[in-house]
Amino acid sequence: MRIHRQIRPILAALRSHRAAVVLLMLEIALTMAVLGNLVFIVYGTIQRSHEPTGVAESEIGLIQSIGVIGQDNPGTVAGNLAAMRAAPGVADAAYGSLPLWWVDHNPLFLDASRQHPALHAYEFQGSQHLNSTLGLRVVQGHDFDDGELPDAMDVYMGKATAPIPALLTESLARRLYPDGSALGRILYDGTHGLRVIGIVDHLRGELTGSAGDDDSLVYEYHVSTQDVGGGFLVRSQPGRLPEALHAAAAALQKANPGHVQNKLYTMAELREGYFRSSLAAGRMLVAIIVILLVVTALGVSGLASFWVQQRRRQIGMRRALGATRGDIRHYFQAENFLIVTGGVLLGVLFAYALNLFLMQRFELPHLPAHYLLVGAVALWLLGQLAVLGPALRASNVPPVVATRSV
Amino acid sequence: MYGYYLDLALRSLRRNKVLTALMVLTIALGIGTSMTTLTVMHVLSGDPIPQKSAQLFRVRMNVFPDDRFRAGDDVPDNLARRDAEALLHDTRGDRQVAMSAGSMAVTPVQGDPQWVQARYTGAGFFPMFDVPLRYGHAWGPDDDANRARVAVISSALNEQLFGGKDSVGQTLKVGDQGLRIVGVLGEWDMNPRFYDLSNGQFGDSEDVFMPLSTAEDMKLSASGNMWCWGNSNDMQAADAPCLWLQYWVQLDTPAKVSAYRQYLGNYIALQQQAGRFHHSGQADLRDVMQWLDFKGVVPSDVRLQMWLALGFLGICLLNTVGLLLAKFLRRSGELGVRRALGASRRAIFLQCLIEAGVVGLVGGVFGLALAGLGMLLVRHQPTDYAAFIHMDLRMLLGTFVLALTSSLLAGLLPAWRAMQVAPAAAIKSN
Structure with missing residues (x-):
């Protein structure tokens, strides 16, 4: 190969431009540091926005319905739920909490004295059928049995006498009871005792990216004649969500003329709203990434074309002495590769330093090594792309230049 | 050259x-x-209220019962109603206000009821935060004391319900009760909304402002952070063990600020002597910019x-x-x-x-x-x-x-x- 024989003269030539070369390497290193961290952040957000919550998202809708003070309202929760279930396309309905919709995040305690919280978890609570409406998968123990549910008023007032049956996620069960003995245990939240009757695979209250997202528990209570407003959940038959949600909302409004019904959401809309601002911030970061790459490419190619101009005579001489066009082009490409490699090596250090700084200030996770590898490859490609124009121009310098004075 | x-x-x-x-x-x-x-x-x-940000202070204290107190815990943001009322009663600042966010359904003359955001506050709110009024005037301290059925509404709500005309004297229908409109806000662009960061840090002002006492009287529901440590059927009751009221005080001179700190210390000491708790308690006073910084608004x-x-x-x-x-x-x-x-x-x-x-x-x-x-x-x-x-x-x-x-x-x-x-x-x- 002829390229490796060129390395020595390249290094010699670079030594005479030491300052410019060091600057270029620094620029590439900084670019790599910023690029690696930015891509890591953006990719993390995108990944997070696709993480499932564990409920049957494509079939769930929410109706927010609030009572008006002073208006006598004939509806009761049980009646409302029955009316909604009777609507066309509706598979099930319940009153209660939904992921990404202000789920309570409360401390849990292992004993009744409640001195030291064991950890914080998302508490989903709602009427009978909450579990079947959400579509959770019970993987151990058993689902709620309508007969053993506490009465809603007792739960609201904190007067439930027996521990309330509850389902835990696998993640929460493992963290509370690492020995796997969760079933049948009693634990406590701020007000109630809770008895673990089963384990569900996943249920995330929020999608923050932390492992604690999947630490959730669910309990149901029995609603009958109360009149409450809040979130009514609809589970549609597969593929019929929009129509089922509107039909259920109409049925609910008919049963409750005294309720202000202001909002309908599908789970997909909730998710979109939840991630809207982080994805928007992500788009800003992508814009910065693109501009960054453009600037670095411009810098590399600007400097390279300068060097080409500066060395026209030498190039002409080499050509006159028998170097082919390819030799000249390869010379500049190899030179660029060497500089970028130096920058990339330095960039690994910079990227980790920047990551450490960001981890401290913004609670970001560690930058995985493969991002650096991808960053290095991207910069090598970018460098070669940027130098291609100047290198081609150099290879077009005619040998006759050597004999002319500049 | x-x-x-x-x-x-x-x-x-x-x-x-x-x-x-x-x-x-x-x-x-x-x-x-x-x-x-x-x-x-x-x-x-930026400073949302540059002309006064150094004179407005958020008041916070930790007067938990002993079984809820842990040394080193953060001082809670909100006050219980009994403490807020005691401070209001003493009137040690140049102005003071205890308040909460809330929401209610208002019924227009025609059309369906709609849900609006409200602020239950006191007469001091308007002069304290330099709130501009387009029509009418704010309610007075007497209205607070008498639980008067009065309200000040935002210009957006005025536009919506009354077509932007001067609606002072009209009635705002809240369920089957009514509030007499005494004032309509002008353009009030308070961002970040420092006076209550718990209900959205940026955005439009609330649509209905009314006396806190009246809201309690009408059993309107508060929103925002409600933190209770005991059982209570009515979390907004005077003696409820719940923290939910934001308390702001205006202190015009540094001397008054230190006097007020002293006063808060004395208040906590008195509570302790009265046997409410045995720990030393904590009081905390922050001006607007300190408060925004503390809450990490950016x-x-x-x-x-x-x-x-x-x-x-x-x-x-x-x-x-x-x-x-x-x-x-x-x-x-x-x-x-x-x-x-x-x-x-x-x-x-x-x-x-x-x-x-x-x-x-x-x-x-x-x-x-x-x-x-x-x-x-x-x-x-x-x-x-x-x-x-x-x-x-x-x-x-x-x-x-x-x-x-x-x-x-x-x-x-x-x-x-x-x-x-x-x-x-x-x-x-x-």
Whole structure:
């Protein structure tokens, strides 16, 4: 190969431009540091926005319905739920909490004295059928049995006498009871005792990216004649969500003329709203990434074309002495590769330093090594792309230049 | 002399248009990006009420019962009703107000009831926070005491319900009860909404303002943080063990501030003596800017973007340094001639710096345009602060200062290298 024989003269030539070369390497290193961290952040957000919550998202809708003070309202929760279930396309309905919709995040305690919280978890609570409406998968123990549910008023007032049956996620069960003995245990939240009757695979209250997202528990209570407003959940038959949600909302409004019904959401809309601002911030970061790459490419190619101009005579001489066009082009490409490699090596250090700084200030996770590898490859490609124009121009310098004075 | 250098700089820049354009573009991109993020930071961390921010204080205290108190815990943000009422009763500040967010359904003359955000507060709220009124006036302290059925509504709600006409004296129907409208707000753009950050930090003001006492009387529901440590059927009752009221006090002089701190200490001591708890209790007084800082109002992704944009500006500058260096050294022949003809090193240095400065200024102009574009982008983002982002005169001047300083900084090393050119060698090698 002829390229490796060129390395020595390249290094010699670079030594005479030491300052410019060091600057270029620094620029590439900084670019790599910023690029690696930015891509890591953006990719993390995108990944997070696709993480499932564990409920049957494509079939769930929410109706927010609030009572008006002073208006006598004939509806009761049980009646409302029955009316909604009777609507066309509706598979099930319940009153209660939904992921990404202000789920309570409360401390849990292992004993009744409640001195030291064991950890914080998302508490989903709602009427009978909450579990079947959400579509959770019970993987151990058993689902709620309508007969053993506490009465809603007792739960609201904190007067439930027996521990309330509850389902835990696998993640929460493992963290509370690492020995796997969760079933049948009693634990406590701020007000109630809770008895673990089963384990569900996943249920995330929020999608923050932390492992604690999947630490959730669910309990149901029995609603009958109360009149409450809040979130009514609809589970549609597969593929019929929009129509089922509107039909259920109409049925609910008919049963409750005294309720202000202001909002309908599908789970997909909730998710979109939840991630809207982080994805928007992500788009800003992508814009910065693109501009960054453009600037670095411009810098590399600007400097390279300068060097080409500066060395026209030498190039002409080499050509006159028998170097082919390819030799000249390869010379500049190899030179660029060497500089970028130096920058990339330095960039690994910079990227980790920047990551450490960001981890401290913004609670970001560690930058995985493969991002650096991808960053290095991207910069090598970018460098070669940027130098291609100047290198081609150099290879077009005619040998006759050597004999002319500049 | 400087005119001559400027002329030389312009000639030199014109001679290699592509390279000049590259440098200008690089600086413009760096400046545009960092000014966009700096402006967002500047707006978000700005003072929402500059004329009074040093006189308004958020009052917080930790008077938990012993079984809820843990030394080292944060002081809770809100007060229980009994403490808020005791402080209001003592009237030790120049003005004071206890308040909560709430929501209610209002029924228009025609159409369906609609859900609106409300603030249950006191007569002191309006003069304290310099709230402008378009029509009518705020309610008075007597109305607070008498639980008067009065309300002040936002201009948006006035527009919606009364077509923007003076609605003072009209009735606002809340369920089957009514509130007499005594005032309509003017434009009130309080962002960040420092007086209660728990219900959205940015955004429009509430639609209905009414006395806290009246809201309690009408059993309207409060919203926001409600933190209870015991069982209570009515969480808003006078003796309920619940924290839910924001308390602000206006203290006009530093002497009054220290007197008020003293007073809060005494209040806690009295509670302790009365046997309410045995721990030492905590009181906390913060003015508006301290409060905003404490609550971390600037979103973390905005701070992240700012740091990244500054890093990006650094990269752009390195880029410019490299290009300037190449450019100046390429001209060593010309510089050698100037040196040989008697120009001092200082003169060469200045000449090169002026060239860098011109690049910086032109880059600044383009950077400003790019920042304008960036701000347009930010304003179209779905964030709650998007609508408030704008550039003020300070940021405008800041753009040029940043552009000029950074380009001069970038020019330092190349200019220094250029002035080191040895005249004889430079001329000979040509």
